[in-house]
Amino acid sequence: MKIRLLLAFLLLCTAFAQAQNDPTIMTVNGQPVSRSEFEYSYNKNNSEGVIDKKSVEEYVDLFINYKLKVVEAYAARLDTLSSFKSEFAMYRDQQIRPSFVEDTDILAEAKKVYDETVKRIGSAGLIMPAHILLRLAQDATKEQQEAAKLRIDSIYKALKGGADFAELAKNLSQDPGTARNGGLLPWIESNQTVKEFNDAAFALEVGEMSEPVLSPFGYHIILMKDRKQLEPFDTLKSDIIRFLENRNVRDRVADKKIEELVAQSEGKLTKDDIMSRRAAELEATDSDMKNLIREYHDGLLLYEISNRNVWDKAAKDDEGLAAYFKKNKKKYNWDRPRFKGMAYHVKVKDDVKAVKDCVKGVPFNGWAEKLRTTFNNDTIIRIRVEKGIFKEGDNAYIDKVIFKKDTTVNGVKGYPIDATYGKLLKKGPECYEDVRGLVTADYQEMLEKQWVAELRKKYPVVVNREVLETVNKHD
Numbered sequence: 001m002k003i004r005l006l007l008a009f010l011l012l013c014t015a016f017a018q019a020q021n022d023p024t025i026m027t028v029n030g031q032p033v034s035r036s037e038f039e040y041s042y043n044k045n046n047s048e049g050v051i052d053k054k055s056v057e058e059y060v061d062l063f064i065n066y067k068l069k070v071v072e073a074y075a076a077r078l079d080t081l082s083s084f085k086s087e088f089a090m091y092r093d094q095q096i097r098p099s100f101v102e103d104t105d106i107l108a109e110a111k112k113v114y115d116e117t118v119k120r121i122g123s124a125g126l127i128m129p130a131h132i133l134l135r136l137a138q139d140a141t142k143e144q145q146e147a148a149k150l151r152i153d154s155i156y157k158a159l160k161g162g163a164d165f166a167e168l169a170k171n172l173s174q175d176p177g178t179a180r181n182g183g184l185l186p187w188i189e190s191n192q193t194v195k196e197f198n199d200a201a202f203a204l205e206v207g208e209m210s211e212p213v214l215s216p217f218g219y220h221i222i223l224m225k226d227r228k229q230l231e232p233f234d235t236l237k238s239d240i241i242r243f244l245e246n247r248n249v250r251d252r253v254a255d256k257k258i259e260e261l262v263a264q265s266e267g268k269l270t271k272d273d274i275m276s277r278r279a280a281e282l283e284a285t286d287s288d289m290k291n292l293i294r295e296y297h298d299g300l301l302l303y304e305i306s307n308r309n310v311w312d313k314a315a316k317d318d319e320g321l322a323a324y325f326k327k328n329k330k331k332y333n334w335d336r337p338r339f340k341g342m343a344y345h346v347k348v349k350d351d352v353k354a355v356k357d358c359v360k361g362v363p364f365n366g367w368a369e370k371l372r373t374t375f376n377n378d379t380i381i382r383i384r385v386e387k388g389i390f391k392e393g394d395n396a397y398i399d400k401v402i403f404k405k406d407t408t409v410n411g412v413k414g415y416p417i418d419a420t421y422g423k424l425l426k427k428g429p430e431c432y433e434d435v436r437g438l439v440t441a442d443y444q445e446m447l448e449k450q451w452v453a454e455l456r457k458k459y460p461v462v463v464n465r466e467v468l469e470t471v472n473k474h475d
Helices: 002-021 035-045 056-075 082-100 103-124 142-160 165-172 195-202 233-245 249-264 271-285 287-316 318-327 350-359 364-375 396-401 432-458
Strands: 024-028 031-034 126-135 213-215 218-228 338-346 383-390 417-425 461-463
Touching: 024 035, 024 056, 031 035, 035 056, 035 287, 056 287, 056 432, 056 461, 082 249, 082 271, 082 287, 103 233, 103 249, 126 142, 126 165, 126 195, 142 165, 142 218, 195 213, 195 218, 233 249, 249 271, 271 287, 287 318, 287 432, 318 432, 338 350, 338 396, 350 364, 350 417, 364 383, 396 417
Parallel strands: none
Antiparallel strands: 024 031, 024 461, 126 218, 213 218, 338 383, 338 417
């Protein structure tokens, strides 16, 4: 009992000390926000390379808006959505999986690979042969076989007479991968090549040359350049570890350890339970990890709630966009006229009028589909079209015909007849669809401001100015 009380007292003292070292900088809807969380966010968003840096005072409002949106997301229970839980768990697991792996684990994996290699190589060790290959197909005719045998024998005779092996390999070997290096192969172990080559090569001593050897690839003459046993583990350790790291050994070790922990719990814990516990352990001792995980957690919530209340809402609100455009139409006036229509290219003269008749009375945003189904709905492409809202310089043909500019037009190959259809808009767009991207962005900005104003009325925020003054100015 006394031990439990002592532990509780120590934990209380630790919590008190942490609170003293990391005071509350603000409360948002009654929830405390630590100075370290604010500093983490401020420093990350105002690091070197950030163009629009903010002072601490300027950043406060941005941070409050961020926290208010997260509070609203919690109120909407977005953190209970299975899609949110799944995506967050995936990211969280990516961050904490490395914590299950220690350097000794990787060293053990490297030693395991080394020991398996030693066992596989056996007493025969490793060899480094060079060879000259004359290819011979397995279905070669008798005449082709005799010709190949005659030629390889003449090469062998030349080598026995003192000819340079590397030079003959470069000039005569039909293995291009090794010929350029004088026939030299890399270090190989037993049974790494076809049996005929393997048996002949491993029977050679260093400096010894084989007679012509027939394998499924053709005739070989093999020269043994070197032999060795595998180097000690400590010599190869770094190379093996690098090899394993490039093949995601840490992921495999982490998976194995997590599976073992689940198995050891005898059904009491799931993989998610293990990962959640490890995340809590790391967050308790590593403030950077805690802030990183919280940042992603809250960032997912922020994205979803903002999408629902601003981004996706604005993009799909055609009535709202139209009304916003109508109210702010002058804002989108152009300094130069635009041509709203198309430049099109056809094979036959009759299609010039047919194209115009096809889209007459059809809304501008429906032209493309109407033209496609009418003229290009099978394997024959009857027309080529450039549709849009054009200013001077966007399209050479429109510049010449509509804007009366002296410009060179390169025709479309196979479509000798050019034409245009549409209207010249001198002052500005006809409707919001003509500048949908700009209107959507402005409408989103308006919705964002309205939403933030509502959140500030809905949820109380209290900033501790004394603590704010100590941001990045404490030990």
